[in-house]
Amino acid sequence: MSEGKHDAQRGVAATPVGHVVPFKVLAAVWGTLLAFTALTVAVAGVDLGRFNLEIALAIATLKASFVLLYFMHMRYDRPMNAIVFITALLFFMLFVSLALLDSHAYAPDLIPGYAPALPQ
């Protein structure tokens, strides 16, 4: 195991920080991600009725979890990093859900056709 050039030159003892993900894990995650991509394309060709969107999002979420946990180290990191990320997701979902709720509630009340003239 060779140290960074500068540290070796200064004779400072190398104390590695951080966890190293085994190569096997990285390769396995890579394979899984490609497999799930193929799956999501295949599933899109099949009509699953009203669950199409949910299933596509579920597969995407699964893929995302693999990237987060293994490629981005979340599985081996301090929990605070995960808390930060999940908090962002929660605020995002809050925003989307209230905006959706509101737009659905007022959409039937809009007056169609009452709008400024189309720009020339």
Added chain:
Amino acid sequence: MTGAHPEHLAHHFDTAEQQFESGKLGMWIFLATEILLFGGLFCAYAVYRSIHPEIFVYAHRFLDKALGAINTAVLICSSFTMAWAVRCAQLGRQRALVRLLVATIALAACFLGIKYIEYQHKWKEGLLWGKYFRAKLEQPAGPPTARPTPAPTPAFNPDERSLIPPAAEGPGGLAKRGPEPLLASSPGPPKDVQVFFAVYFTMTGLHGIHVIAGMIVLALMLVRATKGEFGPTYFTPVDLAGLYWHLVDLIWIFLFPLLYLIR
């Protein structure tokens, strides 16, 4: 601090571990801001798709699923090479690190190349956003439903700051238009198809800008890596750049099914 002080330890940190963990936390916080930034666009997508699903189902057919899937695979591979590169930095394998960074940048360029092909096709066909939408969509057989001609606009005072002329007949925006037509017997293309492309171009465009920014950051890492700056005690910049790159991949993982695989 007395004694041998590692070169990369800043004066306000006590240990290298504290510094490293601070850097990681800082980067995760930055990624959180990126989530919220793209989140606005995902929100616009959600609102428009839920009110007018017919626009999205109709218009997404103009996107090339194969190219989208290839691009997804390309980004996944680039994430793999990036994670592998971080591992090599941690283990002090400088040559492998350099090669993997090059590979990641090359895959990113490939992604952009495919995106360019897609954009070019849209441009040619006039499948653009908002006011630039000029594609010829197939019309149903039979006389098309006449769109009411706009009332003539009265002259307005040019001293007014606003350019909005007085109201006239126009499309209904987000208004629901009567009973939803069944898709199978749809009388033709839905109104306001350009909404889909507005959403498509803003989402993929912002994502593409982030890919370019990522390539620049990775190029900087490459330069430093060739100079041998990274090793087991100091690989933080590579790690943080990697986190950013994985986020770019993450966003595309969601963009792909939402834009390309709508049923």
Added chain:
Amino acid sequence: MANIDTTTDAGGRGAGQNALGGDNYLTHGRGLKSWLFTLDHKRIGLMYLVVILSSFLLGGIFAMLIRTKLLSPGNSALMDANTYNQMFTLHGAVMIFLFIIPGIPAALGNFVLPLLLGAKDVAFPRINLLSFYLWVTGALIALGSIVTGAVDTGWTFYTPYSTTTNTNVIAMVAGVFVLGFSSIFTGLNFVVSIHKLRPQGMTWFRMPLFLWGIYGTAILQIMATPVLGITLLLLIAERALGIGIFDPALGGDPILFQHFFWFYSHPAVYIMILPAMGIISELVSVFSRKHIFGYTFIAYSSIAIAVLSFLVWGHHMFVSGQSLLAGMIFSFLTFMVAIPSAVKVFNWLATMYKGSIWLATPMLYVLSFLFLFGIGGLTGLFLGALAVNVHLHDTYFVVAHFHYVMFGGTVIAFLGGLHYWWPKMFGRMYNELWGRVGALLVFVGFNTTFFTQFVMGSQGAPRRSYHYVSQFQPYHVLSTIGAYTLAIGLVIVAVNLAHSLFRGRPAPANPWGGATLEWQTSSPPPHDNFPTTPVAGDPYDVEAWTYDGRIGGFVKKAPAGQPAAS
């Protein structure tokens, strides 16, 4: 006048108290480059203070022009109606984006946060400097819009007007976008600093409450500002590229713009008030000479405010086309968000109860804050009630409400904090009499200006209106008189502080008897903040400090049975 030994050697009476004559962060390294490329959080904080106070002056000038015009209800030679629209837009945009949002965190927080943590700097000093230069860049771009076609949309940039007006919206909005990143990076820096740089013994619940306030603020800066970023990008795309996302003629939705905009801008007002509340927590304990009451409640309330503030944005949109269902949800949540703020106010009052109140200038600002923020907060509840909102929306009542919370709350606390930490930052004491005169004039002028507007607004006077019906003229005249009084008060404050830089008596290390760590180093501090790393104790143990007339400041009491410490 007590003499202070200005030497910094260890030992000896007054040692380590004042460092003006010796080596401190101001003298450590000279020349313009040592400032422009500094990584010292104290210098960055100072540079922020200068530019932020300059922005306050600029925004204030716009305000005085508006109030002067409003002396008369009709056309005015001072400005025409279109220019008036530009004036209130610029007043709002400059005050909000250049002054009050960066305000306390950047100017005071940057200086004080590492000191409160007993640390040498923030977690990322280079990002700190980057934040500053992003501020400068954003400010230049935004102010550039003034000369190329000043925006007249109101600081809220509502579509469709903002997408069609032929003033330079893009420049202003681009400037604000850059300013947003300055804010994000400051928040990021503060969160990591608080997580990672706390010293031994300083657990989360032994942290000064100002840090809890800053932490809550940072959560908002990190989570809310990016949504403003995407909103502004989309606005630019609408104007420049005709994206059509907010334009009904192209299938878009203008109410969506409002959802996007207020999702940031409501948390933004809590970005403004949380640091201010943090300052009040510090001041009220020190100047009541009493331990803060209800530390845990105040700490948790900062987080509660931060989280709840994300749930109420729709209360700006009750009459804009938002559905009634959403309106009811947001109204209910608005009432909820008032609760943690009230918790704080009650705890501050409980701290003062049976304390030994010291009416120094900072304390006068605390008392002003309690009164003015109380009014501001309560009037927010009136506005949060759906039926009442229908009458009060877009009237002067709203204007008065937000000035009471933003000025009466944040700016008053900012002035209090500035007077509190001034001796630490500059090693000088200001003149106490003129400090009090300034505070009093500001209080009287402020209330005259804005209480009148509550009355006007409840009678239906619309805001953002160049012309008004003559029945409101007496109110407008009174309000303008108040504005001039307020301006005079602020001038007195400014002159008093500036004068102290040249003639103020040298300040001791702990002029106010605070128990937080910044008072355990000299005034001004050395470059590295502390000669030796301080030991964290109870940040509100103010009773452990006693006044020493020989140095004109406070020293730690000796343990029982030993002679007083020197």
